[in-house]
Amino acid sequence: LLFIQFQNNVLICAVKVKNKAPAEVQITAEQLLREAKERELELLPPPPKQKITDEEELNDYKLKKRKGFEDNIRKNRTVISNWIKYAQWEESLKEVQRARSIYERALDVDHRNIALWLKYAEMEMKNRQVNHARNIWDRAITILPRVNQFWYKYSYMEEMLGNIAGCRQVFERWTEWEPEEQAWHSYINFELRYKEVDKARSIYERYILLMGSNWIKYARFEEKHGYIAHGRKVFERSVEFFGEEHVDEHLFVAFARFEEKQKEFERVRVIYKYALDRIPKQQAQELFKFYTVFEKKFGDRRGIEDVIVSKRRFQYEEEVKASPHNYDAWFDYLRLVESDADPDTAREVYERAIANIPPIQEKRHWRRYIYLWINYALYEELEVKDPERTRQVYLACLDLIPHKKFTFAKMWLLYGQFEIRQKNLQAARQGLGTAIGKCPKNKLFKGYIELELQLREFDRCRKLYEKYLEFASENCTTWIKFSELETILGDTERARAIFELAIGQPRLDMPEVLWKSYIDFEIEQEEYDNTRGLYKRLLQRTQHVKVWISYAQYELSIDTSDRLQRCRGIFEEANKGLRSCEEKEERLMLLESWKEFEQEFGSDTTRERVKKLLPEKVKKRRKLTAEDGVSSVSLSLIIPIQHQFITLVYVLWFG
Numbered sequence: 132l133l134f135i136q137f138q139n140n141v142l143i144c145a146v147k148v149k150n151k152a153p154a155e156v157q158i159t160a161e162q163l164l165r166e167a168k169e170r171e172l173e174l175l176p177p178p179p180k181q182k183i184t185d186e187e188e189l190n191d192y193k194l195k196k197r198k199g200f201e202d203n204i205r206k207n208r209t210v211i212s213n214w215i216k217y218a219q220w221e222e223s224l225k226e227v228q229r230a231r232s233i234y235e236r237a238l239d240v241d242h243r244n245i246a247l248w249l250k251y252a253e254m255e256m257k258n259r260q261v262n263h264a265r266n267i268w269d270r271a272i273t274i275l276p277r278v279n280q281f282w283y284k285y286s287y288m289e290e291m292l293g294n295i296a297g298c299r300q301v302f303e304r305w306t307e308w309e310p311e312e313q314a315w316h317s318y319i320n321f322e323l324r325y326k327e328v329d330k331a332r333s334i335y336e337r338y339i340l341l342m343g344s345n346w347i348k349y350a351r352f353e354e355k356h357g358y359i360a361h362g363r364k365v366f367e368r369s370v371e372f373f374g375e376e377h378v379d380e381h382l383f384v385a386f387a388r389f390e391e392k393q394k395e396f397e398r399v400r401v402i403y404k405y406a407l408d409r410i411p412k413q414q415a416q417e418l419f420k421f422y423t424v425f426e427k428k429f430g431d432r433r434g435i436e437d438v439i440v441s442k443r444r445f446q447y448e449e450e451v452k453a454s455p456h457n458y459d460a461w462f463d464y465l466r467l468v469e470s471d472a473d474p475d476t477a478r479e480v481y482e483r484a485i486a487n488i489p490p491i492q493e494k495r496h497w498r499r500y501i502y503l504w505i506n507y508a509l510y511e512e513l514e515v516k517d518p519e520r521t522r523q524v525y526l527a528c529l530d531l532i533p534h535k536k537f538t539f540a541k542m543w544l545l546y547g548q549f550e551i552r553q554k555n556l557q558a559a560r561q562g563l564g565t566a567i568g569k570c571p572k573n574k575l576f577k578g579y580i581e582l583e584l585q586l587r588e589f590d591r592c593r594k595l596y597e598k599y600l601e602f603a604s605e606n607c608t609t610w611i612k613f614s615e616l617e618t619i620l621g622d623t624e625r626a627r628a629i630f631e632l633a634i635g636q637p638r639l640d641m642p643e644v645l646w647k648s649y650i651d652f653e654i655e656q657e658e659y660d661n662t663r664g665l666y667k668r669l670l671q672r673t674q675h676v677k678v679w680i681s682y683a684q685y686e687l688s689i690d691t692s693d694r695l696q697r698c699r700g701i702f703e704e705a706n707k708g709l710r711s712c713e714e715k716e717e718r719l720m721l722l723e724s725w726k727e728f729e730q731e732f733g734s735d736t737t738r739e740r741v742k743k744l745l746p747e748k749v750k751k752r753r754k755l756t757a758e759d760g761v762s763s764v765s766l767s768l769i770i771p772i773q774h775q776f777i778t779l780v781y782v783l784w785f786g
Contacts, residue, residue, distance in 0.1 A: 196220065211237060211244050218254070227258050245278055256288065264288065276308050283317070295325065306334075309341060319352075328356055346372070347385045359393060378410050380418040387421065443467055455487045458499040465506065474515045481507045485528075494537040501539050504528035508545070518553055525549060529562075540566070540574035547582060556586075571602045576609075589620060607633065607641040611648045650681075680720070719746065 183189050200217040207213070214237035221230040234251040241247065248271040255264035268285040275281060282305045289298035302318040315338045322331040335349045346369035353362035366386040373379065383406035390398045406418055447464035450457060461484040468477045484503050489496040504524065511521040525546040532538055543566035550559035563579045576595060583591045596613040603609065610633035617626035630648075633639070653662040666678070 193224070208240050211241055211247055214240070215247065215250055218250070222254055222258075227254075227260070230254060231263075242274060245275065245280065248275070248281065249284070252284065261292065272304070279310065279314060282310075282314065286317070286321070290321070306337070312342070312345065315345075316348075332361075347382060350385065350389060354389060354392075362389060378406065380406065380410050383410070384418060384421050451483075456489065458484075458487075458503060461487075461503060462506070465503075469510060469514065477510065481510070488531070492533050492536050497532075497537070497539075501528070501532075501542060505542070505545060508549070512549065521549060522553075534570045538566070538570035538572065540572045540578065543575055544578040547578070551582070567598065571598075573603065573606065576602070580612075584616075589616070592616060604636055605638045605640050607639050607644050611644070614648070 181192075183192060200213070200220065203210075203213045204217065214233060218230040218233040218237070221227075221233060231251075231254075234247070234254070237244075237247055238251070248267065252264050252267045252271070255261075255267060265288075268281060268288070271278070271281045272285065282301065286298050286301045286305075289295075289301055298321065302321060305314055306318065315334065319331045319334050322328075322334065331352070335345075335352060339346055339349055346365060350362045350365040350369075353359075353365060366382075366389060369382055370378075370386070373382070383402055387399045387402045387406075390396075390402065403418065403421075410418060444464070444467060447460060447467065450460040451464060454460065465477070465480055465484060468480045481503070485500075485507065487500075489500050504527075508521050508524040508528070511517050511524055525542070528542060529546065532542065543563060547559040547563045550556070550562065559582070563575070563582070566575050567579065576598070580592055580595045583589075583595060593613075593616075596609065596616070600606075600609055600613070610629060614626040614629045614633075617623070617629060650662055650666065666681075
């Protein structure tokens with residue numbers, strides 16, 4: 132139904148469809164196309180065949196076709212395909228003169244069209260118009276000298292005609308324009324087809340001097356024709372031509388393979404090594420590969436090892452270039468160089484390594500770096516056996532270290548030991564003295580004292596100990612070593628005086644060790660009264676249980692008649708003193724030690740007395756309630772074991 136109404140002077144039509152259900156027969160686009168194809172609706176019938184029976188009809192036909200071509204050209208002169216079709220139609224009628232005229236008219240329109248020139252020249256060649264074809268080719272290469280296709284076809288035509296001189300002249304004209312590589316090779320191949328080897332060689336010479344490339348092909352050309360000396364000379368000239376800045380691994384590989392074919396194995400080896408020394412390592416992968424293959428085929432064990440070493444050296448070079456401060460990589464590299472290279476090469480690598488000074492003056496950054504200097508000095512001394520250079524290495528390193536911020540005692544001591552090995556005692560003492568003056572350290576003092584002890588210079592040792600104690604008076608080990616030195620020398624009074632000075636210091640790092648050493652010293656000297664006095668003085672400073680036990684054991688160890696009474700008296704005094712101590716475990720330790728003493732030397736009465744002093748076992752019960760409200764009972768059993776109380780807890784759950 133169609134509803135029509137006017138609204139605001141506008142006609143509105145609405146179609147109302149009653150039945151919106153899909154039709155029973157559905158037609159798709161595919162069906163429409165298939166039916167059109169089957170009925171061939173789009174095919175036009177072929178034009179009727181026209182038969183020409185006389186010359187007048189032929190002329191009419193020609194006139195009609197020419198008028199059509201001219202109309203097309205007149206519509207758009209720049210469409211070259213219309214010109215070409217027109218000329219080819221005239222050519223098919225053997226109207227060469229007309230076709231030539233059409234091509235000339237077309238060239239006036241677009242003289243830079245390559246296809247037009249090619250069709251024009253091909254037409255002349257098909258109709259055996261050789262001079263016309265030459266004329267066209269000459270015009271084409273004059274107007275468009277960079278179009279290689281013209282030159283190729285021109286030279287090919289002359290060669291097919293047997294005009295060798297003319298073909299050579301074409302190539303000569305072409306080379307004046309310095310064409311691409313293929314043009315030169317075409318010229319060379321042309322000369323070789325006619326056995327003109329000398330002329331081909333002259334072309335190669337002109338080409339490599341002009342372009343600076345294709346040395347390898349030139350050398351292969353000489354080798355192919357049996358001129359081995361000429362081929363070798365070409366390779367040598369190429370190496371000189373490129374120099375050391377622009378070397379190419381492919382050139383050296385070709386040179387080496389050339390010599391390998393001539394059985395000149397030593398020359399091959401020299402070429403590979405020369406190239407590996409000059410070519411950047413990242414560009415020498417193929418070179419390494421061919422060198423390895425060569426050594427495996429013709430080299431000995433040493434040669435193969437050299438190749439492997441060279442490859443590893445290349446890897447280390449890459450690592451140190453990527454990260455100059457990676458000292459571990461330098462260590463590996465130097466180890467390789469030391470084992471294989473000459474001293475000059477090793478020195479060069481060492482100099483490069485030590486030139487990478489840590490950027491931050493903090494000792495943790497210098498710890499690995501300083502071993503480069505140490506290894507350098509040891510290499511010069513032990514491997515090269517050059518003492519003077521070793522001394523220079525040590526002094527340079529010591530000058531480099533910022534001693535005001537930190538120092539390396541190892542370096543000073545190694546320098547001193549080196550001078551001792553060179554029997555230069557004065558220089559060794561001077562170096563170590565400078566170290567103590569600039570940057571005193573415990574390790575420096577110990578090393579210097581050890582050196583003087585080995586030389587049996589005891590007076591110098593005393594002076595060094597005095598300096599050491601001025602520097603670090605709290606160092607108990609130094610006081611003990613100083614006293615031991617005096618004891619060894621038999622001066623017990625000096626040793627005792629040193630101990631007295633030591634225990635009188637206001638600050639000590641290990642006072643218990645010092646007191647023990649002093650007591651042991653007096654015991655060795657069998658000065659029992661002095662030892663008792665030391666124990667009493669020590670107990671005035673500390674009431675530590677171990678001091679009491681040691682005191683008691685000392686009295687027990689003395690072979691006197693009243694030793695048991697003295698020992699028991701010390702235990703009693705210690706028990707009284709430790710009653711007020713907060714650390715109950717210490718008193719337990721004392722009582723257990725006293726118990727052991729009484730079990731061995733005491734009577735039943737004394738044993739019972741000590742037993743009563745020991746703590747008793749205590750059991751306690753307490754009720755615990757968990758978070759979920761379940762009650763439990765914990766049983767704590769306290770048992771004194773050895774020197775501490777251990778609590779065992781047993782929990783009984785009641786559901």
